[in-house]
Amino acid sequence: MRRIAILGSTGSIGRSTLKVAESYPERFQIVSLAAGRNLDAASAQALRWKPRVVSVAAEPDAEILRSQLKSAGLGGIEIVHGSAGSVRVATHPEVDFVVSAIVGVAGLEATYEAVRAGKTVGLANKECLVVAGELITAEARKQGKPLLPIDSEHNAIHQCLRGGRMEEVRHIWLTASGGPFLKTPKSEFASITVQQALNHPTWKMGKRITIDSATLMNKGFEVIEACRLFQLSPRQVDVIVHPQSTIHSMVEFVDGSILAQFSVTDMRLPILYALTYPDRIESDLRFPVMDLRHLDFCPPDMGKFPCLRLAYEAAEAGGAETIALNAADEVAVATFLDGCIRFDEIPRIIERVLAATKTCQLESIKQVLQADAEARRVAGEHVEQLSGNPSPKAAGHFRNLAKGVI
């Protein structure tokens, strides 16, 4: 029996994890759940799963949840809040497997503490590895526990690597759907609306990752994630556009053999793989191979999607640059979603923040969070410069982001 904590239980990955747990009640027990602001969903999950602990982002929500559960006869469930609450969920003594799926740097501390507590971690949250990959992977090695990728591309690479040894790998190919604007001329990028950008062609995901997929920053983060998870240099990680999202990624070995993984575009499959690793178990997630007609591939257009180029540059530099890359993107995407900046201004903000970032290596999570807060502050200034007179909503947003409230 796997005893599971879910960080980000109310999000897209969190809900898919609960669906997997629902399908295999004899294998998986939900011990603890961490949600953000969606109190209704957190409350419904607590009633359904009766975990030992539930965390929500804000203290007043924790109070409400506590009294709701008490009235339902579930007063024994421990209710906690904030980042300390997420850490409690991740490190509960009864937990042996943590699904890390809080979006953004908000998930960093709990994920790192889960690794430090010797839990096996299934990583959906890629931002953790982008900002603190060296610290997290070093700690996992020290604990002798695997970090199991849930991100579909890295999960595919993890599966393909079972076909050879690391020293036999020449390079890896991360496939990218290309997002909704693969065929949109760059001249139209300035007028792209939030609704258009949220319309991903192949995957249904949370808002941040959907916008990151539209700018190709998500693929850039994945390049950094792959370097850190599999100890590769950025030059060994190639991105290839594959609009059908059928092949989830490929590994090329030194003898010229290429192994690819393909399956349905359903995140339950990589979640199930991580939860049951090193075994494979029966599922109904079958790919209709007889319906397969063609697979298209083309190189990414770095001129049209500068976020991917910026991510490769940050990957080469490492340390503070990858922290700034993520922080600037988090601020830029949030303000784009709020309607305060244009779609084509997202990479401009990130480029300016990176230009203002001094190269240095960070040696603790505290230092990482300090560098993150500073990069957010600088990003906030650039948003204000670009948007002229920022709305009060945007100004509040930077303050909240800097405090890690959102």
Ligand SMILES: NC(=O)c1ccc[n+]([C@@H]2O[C@H](COP(=O)([O-])OP(=O)(O)OC[C@H]3O[C@@H](n4cnc5c(N)ncnc54)[C@H](OP(=O)(O)O)[C@@H]3O)[C@@H](O)[C@H]2O)c1
């Ligand atoms: N969705 C996918 O298919 C997919 C694929 C690969 C990788 N990923 C990665 O997985 C992560 C989650 O993605 P998603 O699509 O599931 O995002 P999502 O649907 O937006 O869900 C995000 C989750 O994080 C929670 N959260 C946000 N801020 C929080 C905070 N301060 N404290 C505690 N919880 C907080 C949210 O809670 P509330 O909703 O309650 O506010 C929600 O449960 C991201 O890092 C993404 O890049 C996702």
